[in-house]
Amino acid sequence: MLKVTIELDINKNLYLKNPEETELGQRIVQHSILLIDEIGFESFTFKKLADKIASTEASIYRYFENKHLLFVYLVNWYWEWMKFRVGFYTMNANGPVEKLKSAIRVIVDTSQRSASVDYVDTEALHRIMVTEGTKAYHKKNVDEENKEGFFLSYKALCSKLADIILEANPHFSYPRSLASTLLETANNNIYFAQHLPRLTDIRHEPGFLEEVVRMLTAFALGCIFGEER
Numbered sequence: 001m002l003k004v005t006i007e008l009d010i011n012k013n014l015y016l017k018n019p020e021e022t023e024l025g026q027r028i029v030q031h032s033i034l035l036i037d038e039i040g041f042e043s044f045t046f047k048k049l050a051d052k053i054a055s056t057e058a059s060i061y062r063y064f065e066n067k068h069l070l071f072v073y074l075v076n077w078y079w080e081w082m083k084f085r086v087g088f089y090t091m092n093a094n095g096p097v098e099k100l101k102s103a104i105r106v107i108v109d110t111s112q113r114s115a116s117v118d119y120v121d122t123e124a125l126h127r128i129m130v131t132e133g134t135k136a137y138h139k140k141n142v143d144e145e146n147k148e149g150f151f152l153s154y155k156a157l158c159s160k161l162a163d164i165i166l167e168a169n170p171h172f173s174y175p176r177s178l179a180s181t182l183l184e185t186a187n188n189n190i191y192f193a194q195h196l197p198r199l200t201d202i203r204h205e206p207g208f209l210e211e212v213v214r215m216l217t218a219f220a221l222g223c224i225f226g227e228e229r
Contacts, residue, residue, distance in 0.1 A: 009153070028053065074125060097221070130187045130190045134184075174223075178220065
């Protein structure tokens with residue numbers, strides 16, 4: 001278990017009051033993750049969340065303006081957690097290719113529980129990201145939200161991965177494109193294996209995440225070094 005103190009840089013425009021700073025705020029984050037994991041984002045409401053935490057809708061609205069912003073907050077939490085883990089697990093890698101392989105392993109399964117943020121069930125949050133994460137930015141007003149900096153955490157994560165890719169091959173032409181593709185492909189193939197198996201070669205069986213790691217590693221290395229051939 002990872003036992004380190006982490007600080008996550010989440011955009012302040014996403015909340016009215018920082019949920020990390022109060023017990024109620026932490027309970028809102030904790031139970032919103034569990035409830036969305038249970039019933040899905042479309043069925044999730046502040047009324048249902050208030051019932052879960054034995055509080056009122058008004059108390060939740062003091063932290064988040066609406067459920068979409070709460071969801072984007074959770075997604076940003078996940079991106080920040082993944083960025084931290086990529087940095088942690090690539091810190092002592094033996095060479096750039098091994099660093100890339102370690103990063104890919106984190107991309108595929110970043111659900112390891114945080115010992116320092118015990119109110120966040122990262123396993124449940126990982127499942128939400130696989131099934132519904134793209135709802136945070138696949139929407140009509142994405143350009144306006146982008147101007148507000150709602151996706152800076154995702155961009156920082158992609159930038160971190162792109163830097164690792166360039167360490168492996170400084171002449172590779174598409175590091176950011178590959179970084180975002182790896183992130184999306186990991187979740188897509190996990191989801192496809194679980195629900196739409198004819199869209200992937202990955203079989204949903206014990207240990208299937210290791211197969212996703214192998215697939216992404218082969219894909220990434222083929223792109224990075226195949227361009228030279």
